[in-house]
Amino acid sequence: MLKEVILLEEVYKLCCLHAYTTDSEEIMGLLLGLANEDKTRLFISSIVITPRKVKEDSRVEIDPAILLQGSEAAEKLKEETGKPIQCIGWYHSHPKITIPPSHVDLNTQLNFQKYMDKSFVGLIFGSYQTLHNHCVRTEAIAFQTEVLKDKQRKERIITMTVRPSLDYPVKCMVEHCLGQFTNLCKTLIEEEKREYDQAQSNLLPDQILGKIHNLAVHNKTLTKLMELYIDPIMASLVPHK
Numbered sequence: 001m002l003k004e005v006i007l008l009e010e011v012y013k014l015c016c017l018h019a020y021t022t023d024s025e026e027i028m029g030l031l032l033g034l035a036n037e038d039k040t041r042l043f044i045s046s047i048v049i050t051p052r053k054v055k056e057d058s059r060v061e062i063d064p065a066i067l068l069q070g071s072e073a074a075e076k077l078k079e080e081t082g083k084p085i086q087c088i089g090w091y092h093s094h095p096k097i098t099i100p101p102s103h104v105d106l107n108t109q110l111n112f113q114k115y116m117d118k119s120f121v122g123l124i125f126g127s128y129q130t131l132h133n134h135c136v137r138t139e140a141i142a143f144q145t146e147v148l149k150d151k152q153r154k155e156r157i158i159t160m161t162v163r164p165s166l167d168y169p170v171k172c173m174v175e176h177c178l179g180q181f182t183n184l185c186k187t188l189i190e191e192e193k194r195e196y197d198q199a200q201s202n203l204l205p206d207q208i209l210g211k212i213h214n215l216a217v218h219n220k221t222l223t224k225l226m227e228l229y230i231d232p233i234m235a236s237l238v239p240h241k
């Protein structure tokens, strides 16, 4: 039975950065890593950031194509490292809502445990949690789904530990993880581009003013993305002195 999840600090940082990209919608991604022999401990060394299929409040959907993307990335890392890396977990965010997994989360997680691996783990990042003194904090949990005797589903909280990557000989896994920072920036831009294309396609060819308006909104959003997300993400990659 899974007891502990160890995350490389880059993985933890990247999941948090991904969760901070929006305070109104859930984000999600997959976790790559390996399990020890008796599957009591997981070591998470990288992630795969996935674009949202449906952009809606408090809702994440897992596309089978995304799972395939996770397995392919794991396969590639397995070849490069010679280690049995697999797609071994998923993470998503709960912006402004309580951190425990919802019924949908518990069912999704149970399916992963059944069809992917029994040590498959779910992480939830509770971002933008406001405290009484108006401070905002982030909480994170790791969980699996347990089926009780009466068939009810319940979460089982797993110990989560964040460790410096320098403690492990995992250079190329860290490189893959850092590459995902770039992917995060790309994903944000792609999502905005999709919304812009959708808005433009809703207009008739002679609705010129509408098109100019959409373009202005698109440019404003891209500038905001640069200022509020992409610049800080890049700044976080500069090593501390």
Ligand SMILES: [Zn+2]
Residues within 6 Å of the ligand: 092, 093, 094, 101, 102, 105
């Ligand atoms: Zn959830």
